[in-house]
Amino acid sequence: MRFLPAQEFMETKTIKNNEQSTSKTIRISGSEAVVRSLMAEGVDVLYGYPGGAIMPVYDELYKFQNEIHHVLTRHEQGATHAAQGYARISGKVGVAMATSGPGATNLITGIADAQIDSTPMVCITGQVGSHLLGSDAFQETDIVGISTPVTKWNHQVTKASEIPEVIAKAFYIAKSGRPGPVLIDITKDAQFEEFDFKYEKCTGIRSYKPIPETNPTDLQAAADLINNAKKPLVVWGQGVILGEAEAEFKAVIEKAGLPSAWTILGASAIPSTHPLNVGMVGMHGNYAPNVLTNECDVLIAIGMRFDDRVTSNLNYYAKQAKIIHFEIDPAEVDKNVKTDVAVLGNSKETLAAILPLLKENSHTEWHQKFKDLYQVEFDKVIKNDLHPTKDGLTMGEVLKEINAQTKGEAAIVSDVGQHQMIACRYADFNVSKSNITSGGLGTMGFALPAAIGAKMGAPNREVVAIIGDGGYQMTIQELGTIFQTKVPVKIVVLNNNFLGMVRQWQQLFFDKRYASTEMVNPDFVTIAKGYHINAKSVSKREDLANTIREMIDHKGPFFLEVNVEKEDNVFPMIQTGASVSDIRLE
Amino acid sequence: MDKVKQYTVTIYTENNVGLLNRISAIFQRRHINIESINSSISEIENVSKWTIVVKLTEDQMKKIIGQIEKQVEVIKAYYHTEEETIYQESCLFKIKSDLLFEERQIQNIIKESNARIVTVNKEFFVLEKSGRRSEIELLHRELSAFGILQFTRSGRIAVTKTPMEITKMLEAFQH
Numbered sequence: 001m002r003f004l005p006a007q008e009f010m011e012t013k014t015i016k017n018n019e020q021s022t023s024k025t026i027r028i029s030g031s032e033a034v035v036r037s038l039m040a041e042g043v044d045v046l047y048g049y050p051g052g053a054i055m056p057v058y059d060e061l062y063k064f065q066n067e068i069h070h071v072l073t074r075h076e077q078g079a080t081h082a083a084q085g086y087a088r089i090s091g092k093v094g095v096a097m098a099t100s101g102p103g104a105t106n107l108i109t110g111i112a113d114a115q116i117d118s119t120p121m122v123c124i125t126g127q128v129g130s131h132l133l134g135s136d137a138f139q140e141t142d143i144v145g146i147s148t149p150v151t152k153w154n155h156q157v158t159k160a161s162e163i164p165e166v167i168a169k170a171f172y173i174a175k176s177g178r179p180g181p182v183l184i185d186i187t188k189d190a191q192f193e194e195f196d197f198k199y200e201k202c203t204g205i206r207s208y209k210p211i212p213e214t215n216p217t218d219l220q221a222a223a224d225l226i227n228n229a230k231k232p233l234v235v236w237g238q239g240v241i242l243g244e245a246e247a248e249f250k251a252v253i254e255k256a257g258l259p260s261a262w263t264i265l266g267a268s269a270i271p272s273t274h275p276l277n278v279g280m281v282g283m284h285g286n287y288a289p290n291v292l293t294n295e296c297d298v299l300i301a302i303g304m305r306f307d308d309r310v311t312s313n314l315n316y317y318a319k320q321a322k323i324i325h326f327e328i329d330p331a332e333v334d335k336n337v338k339t340d341v342a343v344l345g346n347s348k349e350t351l352a353a354i355l356p357l358l359k360e361n362s363h364t365e366w367h368q369k370f371k372d373l374y375q376v377e378f379d380k381v382i383k384n385d386l387h388p389t390k391d392g393l394t395m396g397e398v399l400k401e402i403n404a405q406t407k408g409e410a411a412i413v414s415d416v417g418q419h420q421m422i423a424c425r426y427a428d429f430n431v432s433k434s435n436i437t438s439g440g441l442g443t444m445g446f447a448l449p450a451a452i453g454a455k456m457g458a459p460n461r462e463v464v465a466i467i468g469d470g471g472y473q474m475t476i477q478e479l480g481t482i483f484q485t486k487v488p489v490k491i492v493v494l495n496n497n498f499l500g501m502v503r504q505w506q507q508l509f510f511d512k513r514y515a516s517t518e519m520v521n522p523d524f525v526t527i528a529k530g531y532h533i534n535a536k537s538v539s540k541r542e543d544l545a546n547t548i549r550e551m552i553d554h555k556g557p558f559f560l561e562v563n564v565e566k567e568d569n570v571f572p573m574i575q576t577g578a579s580v581s582d583i584r585l586e
Numbered sequence: 587m588d589k590v591k592q593y594t595v596t597i598y599t600e601n602n603v604g605l606l607n608r609i610s611a612i613f614q615r616r617h618i619n620i621e622s623i624n625s626s627i628s629e630i631e632n633v634s635k636w637t638i639v640v641k642l643t644e645d646q647m648k649k650i651i652g653q654i655e656k657q658v659e660v661i662k663a664y665y666h667t668e669e670e671t672i673y674q675e676s677c678l679f680k681i682k683s684d685l686l687f688e689e690r691q692i693q694n695i696i697k698e699s700n701a702r703i704v705t706v707n708k709e710f711f712v713l714e715k716s717g718r719r720s721e722i723e724l725l726h727r728e729l730s731a732f733g734i735l736q737f738t739r740s741g742r743i744a745v746t747k748t749p750m751e752i753t754k755m756l757e758a759f760q761h
Contacts, residue, residue, distance in 0.1 A: 144604055149611045153658045154604070173658055206756060207600050207661040331652030 025198045030160030031056035031191040034124065035064050037167040040199040043095050045069045045086065045456055047079035051099025052139060054126030056191035071456070071485055074477035076103050078449035080110020081475070084119045085453030088436045089411055089461070091244065093120040093174050094453060100127045101139030105146065109443055111181045112150040116440030117265060118242060120179035122170045130158040130187040143185050152180030160193035172202035177210025178329045179242060212330050214345035214353065221341045222324045223357035225298050226256055231366045233289065233296035234258045235281055238265035239303010239328060243347035246270065246432050249302065252351050257362040259370050261289035263304050265439045268429035272408065278370045282310045283574050284421040287583060288373035290574065293318050294581035302326040303347045306336035307440065316579030326350050380585040381571050386426065392565035393541060395419055395494045399426035401548045402464055410462040411436060413454055415447035415471035418500035421570045423466040445474030451489045452481055462490070462552065469495040469521050476527070482557045483531040490551050491559045496566050497521055504569045528559035535559040588643035593665045594673060594744045597636040598628060598752050600659040609636065612653045618642055624741035630753060633661060639742045662752050673744035677722045679713040679729055680736035686711055689732055699725045710735060
């Protein structure tokens, strides 16, 4: 560790404390400008992996290590997912860094994931010197070209003097409006070049309108529809969380007595136990909200995008209902479902604005329908998942035990597959920003690195990663990051020795031809111990509660393998091409 | 179902490297072929204008306009039908000079088609013609009989009959 001269330290502090701009100009290198710009944006941690074309920036990170913490992941994909986990739990912009060529291409999966799940992220890649661009130089790749379809914005910097402005733009674009990933590619000569540095935050771009204007007529029309509805149903998505509109949302649904269901990414905006929370919509969502989607008279979509996993067959989706869509991204309106009233704008503002226009209501009889259908689902599915009578452990009972021991206050970071659906269905979410999962892209390997970022983004929260044995092995190397940083994440692998979700489909739709889904797994406990991470494995019900208790009580990182039933299925389930109301319970 | 029609897309953008890639990717991802594309300056200083011709349904067109406008460096995008625009294409023919004197018919074709001779030298002459696609195609057919050394046609350029509010939008940003 290097101690900074007092004056230099003071200078960087000024930048950090006065987040608007630095009035003073200093002559520094492009690489130092990168680090100072990140600090000016309030970045305290970033995730990355060094290499030739980004080395000058790493040299500056070494000098500024007292101010900005770089976490060395074991793969660049891990860096992006960690940045995503950090962003999703904190609401701040996650930052990932990599070198050119393979370093940059390894970021792509995480960038695509952040794009489809609207996660604010800034990726910085090194690039070969500008005189080598297009020459097929060592580790040269056209990362701007490659990342274009999966970034909200990207840009290549070839002059040091562009760096502060471009980074300021990157953070502004990543965070504002509908958030998303931005990639900045910086040639090595621009990193070395010296220039007069001055930082000014970006406050607007003339071609970019992050938040569309709200039309008061639309608000009134939406309010009229809601006030006259006999059987209203709210489906909310991540827009409520991204807009930090949890309180406004709660006020609206409570005043108008609206039963409210959530998409995977919307989970946790209001507590699971809230009486108006009627569960999850979609392919493996709850029975009542899926069935009653096709019975409601007004469907109020808030900050969601009618993904096909939510709507299933659009020809049979809520055809009887008037559709209201609260949305920040005009391109989402009428994209999948034709709306009757679209209320454009930021959810925090539009929900606050509609509140006084709404009449108080309770819709008691309509609510009863949700309760009745919940009972049907409980008897057929939930009871067996949470209170099994068979010998083998279920994924559901693991979640139930985690709920009990974390009082439903943990952030659950899940991967992709059966365990993800079970985690979303059964985890208690009492705090917002608690369901961190790869929704749109369905990226296996997301959870382990995302949990690292989540814990660093919210050090005071309990972070429990729930991962399948398949996805775990896609980014298992990040155990090295956990060991090195000692970040106290709790890792639960629900091991059924199968790629469970694919196996379920093979069972149901491919006559049980289990093509390449059975996994011969290593000894996960030994592997965790190899990284000096405390580890346990559980196969018996009587050991489950105690071991989860031990995991939660443990101060450092902890790995827990739970060997669950090999061939359990996740129900309810809407088959491809079916209507949401044709949801199967078995 | 919505009918497939030909639309002229006009996009006002910042003039930045990489934007063509970003815009063409929007069409490519939806498996839509771009019939013609033209890039130029616009009536506003430092604002570029793209003119793209595509064939699709109006529903698809609206969604694509939404996706285009979502791009950070796109200022505004519009789509118009054939009836709503005044549009032209331009083309160049390179033909052997001998033919101009040997085949009297060529001179008549040039006159009737309102084509213009851009240059003549001993070996070849270059003919320019602007107009609708059908006029250019007719001329191409007629001249093909005599042999064309080189032919090229530009993308469509178009202006709309109704005003575009783009200048006002940009002024609003300044204030």
